[in-house]
Amino acid sequence: MINRTHNEKAWLLVLPVVILVAFNAVIPLMTVVNYSFQETFGNNQFFWEGVKWYEQVLNSERFHQALGRQIFFTATILIIEIPLGIAIALCMPKKGIGVSICLVLMALPLLIPWNVVGAMWNIFALPDIGLLGRMINGLGIDYNFTQQPIAAWLTVVLMDVWHWTSLVVLLCYAGLCAIPDAYYQAARIDGANRWQIFRFIQLPKLKRVLIIAVLLRFMDSFMIYTEPFVLTGGGPGNTTTFLSIDLAKIALGQFDLGPAAAMSLIYFIMILLFCWVFYTLMMRDESEQ
Amino acid sequence: MKSPRWLVPTLYIIFLMLPIYWLINMSFKTTNEILGTFTLWPQEFTLENYRKIFTDPTWYNGYINSILYVVMNTVISVSVALPAAYAFSRYKFMGDKHLFFWLLTNRMAPPAVFALPFFQFYSAVGLFDTHIAVALAHCLFNIPLAVWILEGFMSGVPKELDETAYIDGYSFWRFFVRIFIPTITAGIGVAAFFCFMFSWVELLLAKTLTSVAAKPIAATMTRTASTSGYELGLLAAAGTLTIIPGAFVIYFVRNYIAKGFALGRV
Numbered sequence: 001m002i003n004r005t006h007n008e009k010a011w012l013l014v015l016p017v018v019i020l021v022a023f024n025a026v027i028p029l030m031t032v033v034n035y036s037f038q039e040t041f042g043n044n045q046f047f048w049e050g051v052k053w054y055e056q057v058l059n060s061e062r063f064h065q066a067l068g069r070q071i072f073f074t075a076t077i078l079i080i081e082i083p084l085g086i087a088i089a090l091c092m093p094k095k096g097i098g099v100s101i102c103l104v105l106m107a108l109p110l111l112i113p114w115n116v117v118g119a120m121w122n123i124f125a126l127p128d129i130g131l132l133g134r135m136i137n138g139l140g141i142d143y144n145f146t147q148q149p150i151a152a153w154l155t156v157v158l159m160d161v162w163h164w165t166s167l168v169v170l171l172c173y174a175g176l177c178a179i180p181d182a183y184y185q186a187a188r189i190d191g192a193n194r195w196q197i198f199r200f201i202q203l204p205k206l207k208r209v210l211i212i213a214v215l216l217r218f219m220d221s222f223m224i225y226t227e228p229f230v231l232t233g234g235g236p237g238n239t240t241t242f243l244s245i246d247l248a249k250i251a252l253g254q255f256d257l258g259p260a261a262a263m264s265l266i267y268f269i270m271i272l273l274f275c276w277v278f279y280t281l282m283m284r285d286e287s288e289q
Numbered sequence: 290m291k292s293p294r295w296l297v298p299t300l301y302i303i304f305l306m307l308p309i310y311w312l313i314n315m316s317f318k319t320t321n322e323i324l325g326t327f328t329l330w331p332q333e334f335t336l337e338n339y340r341k342i343f344t345d346p347t348w349y350n351g352y353i354n355s356i357l358y359v360v361m362n363t364v365i366s367v368s369v370a371l372p373a374a375y376a377f378s379r380y381k382f383m384g385d386k387h388l389f390f391w392l393l394t395n396r397m398a399p400p401a402v403f404a405l406p407f408f409q410f411y412s413a414v415g416l417f418d419t420h421i422a423v424a425l426a427h428c429l430f431n432i433p434l435a436v437w438i439l440e441g442f443m444s445g446v447p448k449e450l451d452e453t454a455y456i457d458g459y460s461f462w463r464f465f466v467r468i469f470i471p472t473i474t475a476g477i478g479v480a481a482f483f484c485f486m487f488s489w490v491e492l493l494l495a496k497t498l499t500s501v502a503a504k505p506i507a508a509t510m511t512r513t514a515s516t517s518g519y520e521l522g523l524l525a526a527a528g529t530l531t532i533i534p535g536a537f538v539i540y541f542v543r544n545y546i547a548k549g550f551a552l553g554r555v
Contacts, residue, residue, distance in 0.1 A: 003448070010380035013372040014388065017432055020369060024429040025395050028406035091297035098295070103543050104536075105302050108309070111535025113490045113507040116528040123315055123521060124308040129323055131311045162305065169301075223399035226492050244401040248493075251405050264402035271397045 035261035053262035063263065065238065066246040073242060074221045077160045081217060084161070085168025086206070090198070092173055103173075106166040118230025121159045125231075145232065149239040156228045156240050160221065168213045175209035176202060211282050215275055222271055243267055309532070315525035323521050338526035348527065351506030354420065355489070356534065358503065361424035363484040366431040367439075367477060374439035375465065379451065392433040400493045403429070408497050420503045423495045427488045434487065435480040442476025475545050482542045489535060506531060 036053055038046040057063050092102055109117070127133035127144045136143040145155040179202065187197050225244035228234065234241035234249075241249075247267065251260035315323060316338055317331040326332070342348040376382070377389060407426055408417070416422040450472070454464040470477070496508040510527050 004379060004381045006382070007380040008382050010376035010382040010385075013376035014382075016369040017373040017392070017436060018388070020365070020425070020428050021392060021395055021432055024426060025398070028403050028410055029398075031406035031409065032402065088297055088301050091294045093295065093298075100543050102298055102302070104539050105305065106298075107539045107543075108532070108536060109305055111486050111489065111532070111539060112528075113492060113531050115492045115507045115510065116531050119510065119524060119528055120308050120312045123525065124311045129327065129521075131307065131329075134327060162308065165301075166305070219397050223401070225399075225401055244399055247399075247401045248404065251401075252497075257405070260405070264399075268398055268402055271399070272394055275397055 032261045032264050035257045036265055039258055049258065053258040054266070057259055057263045057266060062246070066241055066243050069239075069241065070222060070243045073157070073224075074218060076157055077164070077221050078214065078217055080157070080161050081165045081168050082210070082214060085165050085213065086172050086210075088165070088169045089172035089176055090202070092169070094177075103170070106169055108166075109163050110166055114226035115230045117159065117163055118227040121155065121162075121227075121231050125155050147236055149236055152232050152236055152239050156231060159227060159231060160224070163227065164217060164220070167216065171209040171213045172206055175206040179205050207282075211279070215278065218274065218278075219271060222274075312525050313529050315521060316529045318522050318525075320520060320522050335522075338522045339530075341523060342526055342530065347509060348506075351504060351509035352530065354499070354503050355495075355505040355507070355531075358420040358423040358427070358495070358505070359485055359488045361420060362427045362431060362488040363481050365424060366428055366435045366484045367481050370432055370435035370439055370480065371470070371477075372465070374436050374443055375469070377436065377440045378443040379448065389436075392436055396430050396433045396437075398429070400430075400491065404493055404497045407494060411498055417498065418500045418502050422498045423503060423505070424488075426494045426498055427491060430491075431484040431487055434483055438480045438483060439473070439476050442473050442479070446472055478542050479545045482538060482545070485538055486535070 034046075037049055037051070039049045039052075093099055112120070122130075124130045125132045125145055127137055133143060133145075142148075143151050145151040183201050183205075184197070187201055192200070223244055224242055225248065228240045228242060229245055229248075232240045234245045247260060247263055250256050250263065314330060317334055317336070318328075319333055319335050319337065322328065322331065322333055377385060403426075411417050411422045411426070416425070446469070450468070451464065454468055459468070492505070492507045495505045499505065499508065506527065510524060
């Protein structure tokens with residue numbers, strides 16, 4: 001860690017960033033805060049409403065259900081993607097031409113525009129013209145994600161695993177590459193088996209990148225919008241209507257500014273709170289060791 | 290239990306490639322073949338879908354628009370993030386920790402929250418439907434990310450480098466441009482890669498902030514999908530073409546991708 005000197009002039013270096021981000025974040029955020037306390041009947045007339053919208057959103061069945069689906073979805077993909085990502089990273093070649101091939105091919109899904117991911121999975125999974133849909137139906141399982149809630153749910157989860165596991169793999173791979181050879185040699189002398197090497201050498205060294213991986217995957221899956229919107233449109237029914245999709249329906253579809261703004265803020269605060277708590281807990285754990 | 294190690298990555302890569310293969314496969318088929326029969330590869334191979342995209346201005350302008358705002362965003366993000374990351378890695382100043390956390394919180398803001406206010410705000414300042422509007426809007430999440438990544442790389446450069454340069458009589462900016470930036474080119478590459486990536490894949494804000502003149506390719510696709518019904522071949526061809534810039538960029542930074550986040554400080 002670099003020993004940083006005290007220098008208030010450093011503010012000048014940060015200033016451009018602060019101005020640009022403030023321009024983008026503070027002004028729109030204040031607009032949202034503004035709407036969340038007011039009622040409008042069009043014509044730019046606004047009336048003070050206090051916390052009415054917050055009460056309405058927090059008590060609405062619709063919000064509870066969307067939140068429940070969201071939490072369940074995020075938990076599912078974290079449980080699948082994190083261990084899978086670690087496992088794949090552990091099996092990846094360490095040197096040679098294989099590394100480049102693996103990295104380039106694995107990073108590919110990360111660079112496909114999100115709506116293309118949705119569209120791609122749509123035509124991949126459609127029961128009549130899609131490869132996946134045909135294969136599953138060929139096995140004798142009745143599968144149609146446009147009509148069956150469970151199939152739709154599983155397809156969205158599979159799509160997310162396809163889309164984002166590579167990020168976890170890349171992070172873990174980077175973490176693994178940073179472990180010096182001496183550690184492995186020491187372990188070999190002590191006669192450690194494969195599991196012990198993983199548990200006592202690799203896992204502790206991976207902790208930092210895993211924190212980043214969990215945080216990034218949590219944030220991004222909690223904000224997921226485009227891919228399920230294109231794939232299922234939030235349906236069938238409301239099965240795959242996650243928080244962002246619901247929010248966009250209220251704000252851009254129904255133009256209910258007040259409730260949408262209140263929901264936005266509750267939503268944003270939840271993400272912030274989770275990230276903060278998770279990060280603090282992980283870091284406190286680290287300082288205790 | 291001595292299973293070959295390469296089996297796991299291989300299976301995983303096959304799983305990754307299947308949907309991509311299907312998309313490319315579709316893009317060479319005629320609409321009749323897609324809807325009429327189920328074939329694993331194109332029976333009547335056609336380039337018609339691609340020809341349409343390259344001759345119809347609404348299609349190819351979409352690509353030009355997307356690439357324009359992505360490049361603008363990458364340049365803006367990285368160039369303002371450089372001095373800021375330097376400040377965070379070298380100096381203590383009032384509120385530095387809070388500021389760093391505040392920057393990161395913007396990476397956590399769901400774009401859906403900002404879509405409507407952005408639309409109103411950019412319309413009010415007269416930037417609606419311009420490339421720069423999308424480039425600026427994407428700064429919301431790309432600047433914090435770039436600062437984060439660059440700060441990680443810069444903390445790896447020993448401070449003696451700065452001190453020696455100052456003793457040798459370099460001014461701050463001369464040192465920064467002539468000596469410091471060349472030493473962290475890898476970091477700049479990684480930061481630019483991630484800015485490019487997140488700006489290229491984002492659609493919600495890009496779609497909200499544009500209508501005709503700066504419409505991104507991804508939005509053109511959405512509209513085609515909904516208005517002209519089942520032109521799946523065309524859609525697949527457009528999708529295939531959106532993968533190419535990404536693949537191109539990955540190839541250049543392949544040796545640095547993995548390092549990108551790992552060196553960053555949480």
